[in-house]
Amino acid sequence: MSLNVKSKSYIAFLAITATLIYIYIVINYSIPNIWMLIFWSGLAITVESLLIPMPSNNVGVSVGYAINIASIIVGGPLLATTSAGLGFLLRAPKITGRGYVHILNLPPHKSVFNVSQSIIVTAFISLTYVWIGGEIGKFSIFPTLVILLLGIILNTTIISGYLTSSTGQKFHVVWINNVKGMITSAVAVGTMGIIIALAFIGYGYGAVILFFGPLLLARYSFKLYIEMRNLYLSTIQALNKTVEAKDPYTSGHANRVEKFAVELAEAYHLPFESVQNIKTASILHDIGKIGINDSILNKATRLSQEEFHEIMRHPSIGADIISKVDFLKDITTIVKHHHERFDGKGYPDGLHGDEIPIEAAILTIADSYDAMTSDRPYRKALTQEEAFEELKRNAGTQFHPQLVETFISIMNH
Known part of the structure; x- marks a missing residue:
C-alpha cells in the first residue's frame, strides 16, 4: 500500500529527528565497553524478533521495552540507543502467513519508521534519566519511574501520529486506544527491565541470562492475551456474519x-x-x-x-x-x-x-x-x-x- 503525503512527511520528520538526536548522543556520551554493546544488542535483537502481532492496527508489540530500560540504567544513553536501534534494524520476527520478516523483505518506509521511533524514544528517555539525576551503572528509583512512564507516552504518541497520518483517524482517539491497549503490559515489562538491570549491576552477565527466562514468560503470557483477543474479535465477526446470512x-x-x-x-x-x-x-x-x-x-x-x-x-x-x-x-x-x-x-x-x-x-x-x-x-x-x-x-x-x-x-x- 502506497503512503500518502502526510505519512511520508511524518516518517521523514521522524528520521531527521532520530538522526540529529543520535548525533548529539554520540558526541556527548560513550559506551562502557564493546562487550556490553554486543551483549545488550544481542538481547534487543532477540526480544524484538519475538514480536507479537496486534489484530487490528497492523503493528506489533514486544518485550523489548524491558531491555531498553535495563540498558539505560546500566550503560547510559549511547549504549541504550544503539542497542535499541540495532534491535529494530536486525530483528526477524515470524509472522503468520508471511514467514520471517526482516530488513531485506520489509518496505523501506517501515524500517525507517521502526528504527527512528526506537532511537527517538530510547534517546529521549535515556537523556531524561541522566538529566533528572539518574546515575549510570546504579539504580536510581525516581528517574527510573519517570522514564518508565515517559517511554510509554512517547511510544504511543509516535505510533498514534503515524496511524493518524495514514488513516485519517482522530489523533486523540487513536492515542487513547493505544494507551489503553498497552499501559498495563508496558509497565509490567518495564518493571522486569528494572529487575534485569539490578541483576546485572549486582551479579553481571550471567544473572541477566537467568532473568531473561521470566521476561520470555511475560512475553508468552501477553501472547496468550492477544490470541484470546483475536478469538474475541473473530467471535464478534462470526456472529455478525450469521445475521447477514439470515x-x-x-x-x-x-x-x-x-x-x-x-x-x-x-x-x-x-x-x-x-x-x-x-x-x-x-x-x-x-x-x-x-x-x-x-x-x-x-x-x-x-x-x-x-x-x-x-x-x-x-x-x-x-x-x-x-x-x-x-x-x-x-x-x-x-x-x-x-x-x-x-x-x-x-x-x-x-x-x-x-x-x-x-x-x-x-x-x-x-x-x-x-x-x-x-x-x-x-x-x-x-x-x-x-x-x-x-x-x-x-x-x-x-x-x-x-x-x-x-x-x-x-x-x-
Missing part, C-alpha cells in the same frame, strides 16, 4: 452503523469504554434476528401487525444471547434498547428520555439513518437530505434531540 438486506449494514455510531459517540464526548461498547454493540445489534422467521425478515412488502410484533422480539432475543457470553455482557443493555423511543413508545420496555442508555440512543440514530439511506425490499433509499429531515422531524419523539443535532452536524462536515 437477512441479506442487512449485508454491510452493521459495519456502516458502527462507523456512524462511533463518530457520534466521539463527537458527543463519551468515555473511551462507552465508545468501545458502542462499537461492539453496533456490529451485534441485530443478532436477535437469528430467532426470527426468514419469511418475515425477507418479506418484500410491508409487515402485518402480527409480523411486526414478531420482529419486535429481536432486541430481547439478541440481549438474551449476548448475556450468555461473558465478554459481551457490557453491551447487553445497548442491544436490548436500541429500538426504544425518546417519547417512551418504543420497545421492548417502553423506556423514555434519559431512561434510555445514551449508548442505545446513539445506536438508534445510527441504525435508523443507515436504514433510511439504504434500499429495502419495500422502498428505495432516501437521500441524505431526506434522511436528515426525517431525523429532525422525529427529534424529541423517536430520537434524542441533542444527539440528532450533533449527528447532522458531524455528517455535514
Whole structure:
C-alpha cells in the first residue's frame, strides 16, 4: 500500500529527528565497553524478533521495552540507543502467513519508521534519566519511574501520529486506544527491565541470562492475551456474519452503523469504554434476528401487525444471547434498547428520555439513518437530505434531540 503525503512527511520528520538526536548522543556520551554493546544488542535483537502481532492496527508489540530500560540504567544513553536501534534494524520476527520478516523483505518506509521511533524514544528517555539525576551503572528509583512512564507516552504518541497520518483517524482517539491497549503490559515489562538491570549491576552477565527466562514468560503470557483477543474479535465477526446470512438486506449494514455510531459517540464526548461498547454493540445489534422467521425478515412488502410484533422480539432475543457470553455482557443493555423511543413508545420496555442508555440512543440514530439511506425490499433509499429531515422531524419523539443535532452536524462536515 502506497503512503500518502502526510505519512511520508511524518516518517521523514521522524528520521531527521532520530538522526540529529543520535548525533548529539554520540558526541556527548560513550559506551562502557564493546562487550556490553554486543551483549545488550544481542538481547534487543532477540526480544524484538519475538514480536507479537496486534489484530487490528497492523503493528506489533514486544518485550523489548524491558531491555531498553535495563540498558539505560546500566550503560547510559549511547549504549541504550544503539542497542535499541540495532534491535529494530536486525530483528526477524515470524509472522503468520508471511514467514520471517526482516530488513531485506520489509518496505523501506517501515524500517525507517521502526528504527527512528526506537532511537527517538530510547534517546529521549535515556537523556531524561541522566538529566533528572539518574546515575549510570546504579539504580536510581525516581528517574527510573519517570522514564518508565515517559517511554510509554512517547511510544504511543509516535505510533498514534503515524496511524493518524495514514488513516485519517482522530489523533486523540487513536492515542487513547493505544494507551489503553498497552499501559498495563508496558509497565509490567518495564518493571522486569528494572529487575534485569539490578541483576546485572549486582551479579553481571550471567544473572541477566537467568532473568531473561521470566521476561520470555511475560512475553508468552501477553501472547496468550492477544490470541484470546483475536478469538474475541473473530467471535464478534462470526456472529455478525450469521445475521447477514439470515437477512441479506442487512449485508454491510452493521459495519456502516458502527462507523456512524462511533463518530457520534466521539463527537458527543463519551468515555473511551462507552465508545468501545458502542462499537461492539453496533456490529451485534441485530443478532436477535437469528430467532426470527426468514419469511418475515425477507418479506418484500410491508409487515402485518402480527409480523411486526414478531420482529419486535429481536432486541430481547439478541440481549438474551449476548448475556450468555461473558465478554459481551457490557453491551447487553445497548442491544436490548436500541429500538426504544425518546417519547417512551418504543420497545421492548417502553423506556423514555434519559431512561434510555445514551449508548442505545446513539445506536438508534445510527441504525435508523443507515436504514433510511439504504434500499429495502419495500422502498428505495432516501437521500441524505431526506434522511436528515426525517431525523429532525422525529427529534424529541423517536430520537434524542441533542444527539440528532450533533449527528447532522458531524455528517455535514
